[in-house]
Amino acid sequence: MxxxxxxxxxxxxxxxxxxxxxxxxxxxxxxxxxxxxxxxxxxxxxxxxxxxxxxxxxxxxxxxxxxxxxxxxxxxxxxxxxxxxxxxxxxxxxxxxxxxxxxxxxxxxxxxxxxxxxxxxxxxxxxxxxxxxxxxxxxxxxxxxxxxxxxxxxxxxxxxxxxxxxxxxxxxxxxxxxxxxxxxxxxxxxxxxxxxxxxxxxxGDSRRDVEIPSLQMDVHREAATADHIMKEQGTTSVTDLANEVGALPTRYFSELRFEGVEGINGDRVGEKKYQKGTCSSCAFACKLPTRDEERGVETEGPEYETVMAFGSNCSVDDIVDVMQSNELCDRYGMDTISCGNAVAAYLAATDEFGNADLVHETVENIARREGDGDLLAEGIDRFHEELGVENWTVKGLDFAAHDGRTLNGQGLSYATANRGADHMFTTMYAWEYPLVPQDDALEPTGLDGKAPHVVRQENARALEDCGIVCRFSRSFMTPERFEGLFDADYDDLLAVGSRTVELERHFNNQRGFDRADDTLPYDLPDFEAALDDYYEQRGWNADGTVPDDSVAASTGD
Incomplete structure (x- = not known):
């Protein structure tokens, strides 16, 4: 391997x-x-x-x-x-x-x-x-x-x-x-x-000589030649679809569609993009260097999650305002999702939805821990009671933009993910919009039979993170290509992902996490049964903990 x-x-x-x-x-x-x-x-x-x-x-x-x-x-x-x-x-x-x-x-x-x-x-x-x-x-x-x-x-x-x-x-x-x-x-x-x-x-100049099969160039060539909307709009290409199906959190998660979506969607981001952007050695080039010359705003992004957090969730319908929020977060060093959601909670508490100037002021106050920003810097799980707003978090991590009330498998994934309400732990949303071929798609509503899919996607995403291979390689990195590049059966590779997820869970169990933390701030049909199924699929205890002998067996300790 x-x-x-x-x-x-x-x-x-x-x-x-x-x-x-x-x-x-x-x-x-x-x-x-x-x-x-x-x-x-x-x-x-x-x-x-x-x-x-x-x-x-x-x-x-x-x-x-x-x-x-x-x-x-x-x-x-x-x-x-x-x-x-x-x-x-x-x-x-x-x-x-x-x-x-x-x-x-x-x-x-x-x-x-x-x-x-x-x-x-x-x-x-x-x-x-x-x-x-x-x-x-x-x-x-x-x-x-x-x-x-x-x-x-x-x-x-x-x-x-x-x-x-x-x-x-x-x-x-x-x-x-x-x-x-x-x-x-x-x-x-x-x-x-x-x-x-x-x-x-x-x-340095001491990179290890790891022999990578020539198959890598097939992936690289296809990435360069593929005609894909993400090359123009990045992840914001999903904004209109999310809004259409009712999966775009709006006004601090109180609604699922945003009437001002046309002001912050992929078309608006594409209009502000002024050159190609990429990561090291990547020909897919899905990054978004954007600028607005009239207001003197230049940034990279915003991506879809930022459009939600600082756009629809704050009831801001001008993409340049969202770009400015994005740039402030990059400048001060803050996660745009959590910062935007914290600001949205503040707007909900003060009845100031849509006030872009207050949004930007609050971002700076959070970074400096000045005024109300000192409280907001603690995160929603710690400040929600003081502000009198709902606690839109799982395990202390606030929600991403693909709403689980509409995409129910994604909702289950938010609950089970070791990181909390993070969309990248499984990317279940891709199968429920769907963004995959129709033959592979899942019905967005209901949880029947979805636990095994959540487990498999958790393992697959963990494998990518071990590799390390970008999430957006989904259409290019097939199981067969993983096998060819990593010199192992795909099931054995997924087992590496599974061991990684299990070690994370075991560590967190020792810190007091259990089934009570695998929860959601909203109801989903048959959620508890799906959670039972998830634990059974993983071979974990019904209380959401990992048996010690399971960890020892999977790691060789």
């Missing part, structure tokens, strides 16, 4: 100590990316660690495909205990950093401890150095990357950094790379801020 190669580099930022160790057995069992990071975190982090304490760690990992030139591989993984959910969480960022990370020769880099001084950690194939940067306290993401390029001749493609939100421990702060790409959901930027690390840089 194809897997990433190289040692683990452990960096204690408090003690300023660096150690390397061989983790070959972990790499061989979990391929790379999310799987390797999950196994390392499960075995090395205390189950009772404070997410914002020195015992928590951040695991940056890449996969074997980052040594290739194949499309859909310009991504990498970061894993740690989330300050938003309290559980183990992995986040995946695109851009151009993954291959610079691979050039260090490491399979994984672990940040642990807590520094007294604000630091940049420079990781190369020769050494790891620590640079105190008191001059960067409060610096934005562009200011930070400009400094690193000026002082070290390293572009933003070598940098993972935080903005003021991460320094201020905003619980949904992002780690940013290539300036506008984010390890977004779950607040790993706050973890990095709690360690007093402003940035990590990666460079």
């Amino acid at each position: 194809l897997s990433v190669e190289g040692p683990l580099c452990r960096v204690d930022v408090g003690a300023r100590e660096v150690h390397t160790e061989t983790v070959d057995s972990v790499l061989e069992s979990f391929i790379g990316g999310r799987g390797v990071a999950t196994k390392l975190a499960h075995d090395r982090l205390p189950f009772d660690a404070d997410p914002l304490g020195p015992e928590n760690g951040l695991f940056f990992t890449t996969g074997p495909m980052q040594t290739s030139n194949m499309s859909f591989t310009g991504r990498m993984n970061c894993t740690g205990i989330s300050p938003l959910t309290g559980g183990l969480l992995s986040s995946n960022a695109g851009g151009f950093m993954s291959r610079n990370f691979a050039d260090t020769g490491y399979a994984a880099v672990e940040l642990t401890g807590q520094s007294d001084d604000l630091l940049i950690v420079h990781v190369s194939d020769q050494e790891v150095t620590f640079e105190a940067v008191p001059n960067l306290v409060g610096a934005t993401v562009p200011e930070t990357t400009d400094y690193i390029e000026r002082e070290h001749d390293l572009s933003s493609e070598h940098v993972a950094c935080i903005g003021p939100a991460g320094e201020n421990r905003v619980r949904f702060a992002s780690i940013m790379t290539t300036e506008s790409r984010a390890f977004g959901r779950g607040g790993l930027g706050a973890v990095m801020g709690s360690k007093n690390v402003k940035a990590v840089t990666f460079q």
